[in-house]
Amino acid sequence: MSVHPFRIEIPQADLDDLRTRLAMTRFTDEIADADQGVPVERVRRLVGRWLDGFDWRAQEARLNAYPQFTTEIDGQNIHFIHVRSANPDALPLILTHGWPGSIVEYLDAIEPLSRHFHLVVPSLPGYGFSGPTTELGWDNQRIARAWAELMARLGYERFGAVGNDAGSMISPEIGRLAPERVVGVHVTQVFSFPSGDPAEFANLSEEDQAGLAVLDWFWKEKGAFNVLQSQQPQTLAHAITDSPAGLVGWLAQLFDEDLDDDFVLTNAAIHWFTGTAGSALRLYWENARAEHPKEHTTVPTALAMSEGDFKSIRAFAERDHTGIVSWKTLPAPAHGHYTAHTATEALTADIRAFFESLG
Helix, strand or coil: CCEEEECCCCCHHHHHHHHHHHHCCCCCCCCCCCCCCCCHHHHHHHHHHHHCCCCHHHHHHHHHCCCEEEEEECCEEEEEEEECCCCCCCEEEEEECCCCCCHHHHHHHHHHHHCCEEEEEECCCCCHHHCCCCCCCCCHHHHHHHHHHHHHHCCCCCEEEEECCHHHHHHHHHHHHCCCCEEEEEECCCCCCCCCCHHHHCCCCHHHHHHHHHHHHHHHHCCHHHHHHHHCHHHHHHHHHHCHHHHHHHHHHHCCCCCCHHHHHHHHHHHHHCCCCCHHHHHHHHHHHCCCCCCCECCCEEEEECECCCCCCHHHHHHHECCEEEEEECCCCCECCCHHHHCHHHHHHHHHHHHHHCC
16 A cells, blocks of 8 residues: 655666667668658667667656656556645546557646646556566556556545546546546547447548548558557567667657657657566557456546547447547647647646536
8 A cells, every 4th residue: 555756767777788779770671662661761860869869867857857656556566656736626637648658648748737636647557667567467447447546545536537548548447437536537539439330330420431531541551560469469579678779660650750759769768768668568468358348438528639640430439438528629730649748738728628617
């Protein structure tokens, strides 16, 4: 039940080892304009930046500016940032990241959100400073149970849940598990898919049909990461745990190309320094084998998606979540998958408006 203060202090020997490995990178060849994956030019640029210009110590100091803690829940070490609002009566929020991200996804959002909310930002089991998972079973539902326990351990009996990517799946599960405690769920994607019933397509709008077409293209042309990580995460783990260039090349496929390189590298560095590049993949394997709940979620739910990201389909979402009360696309220039970083003001304003609307 104990909660321990935590501070990030990567040994200099680890930084020196990383630099040696990066300097010895053997870059692959490629066929020009073949679009067979992350291009060599991008990996060269990221490796070059990691070697010359990227300041891990500055990123480490930025993370350490926030109170951090660890605690053991269900046999797993859990690391989290915990920032209390100046308002003692503020609503607590738990913010959950996804893969290939980390708590870094939400760093820009901490200051604006903490004016109005107490914030808990945990590292997923198997990710970053939570350390690798040491046993099977850490799927979305088990993580949701751990997050409910974490909030109770911190003295928060009623709270809201916010998520992106995997966090957009885990946050509704917390609401399903503890609807009497979760006042609302705010996500950037709702991952509800066709059930196979042809009738589901009858009343879809042209916009939804176009969104389904993009989704179909994505899984056929860009979905290899999901298949591999769901089936053979250990096979890939050998390469990305040994080679930082290999790691950043693998992660870059899911980091939008218009993201700043230091954001990508800070996330990659956390995977690298904590030795969790391989264990982070296991969440896909676990969820592919998990028994998924069939009942609806009922807590008030808000979606704030953005252009250039997963296209959520409301007709499918309402089949799985009966409490949807807000459904919108964030206004331009919000774009892509990491809006807490790239469109912080728009996303945090929507989070605040949603939870304030719940009273």
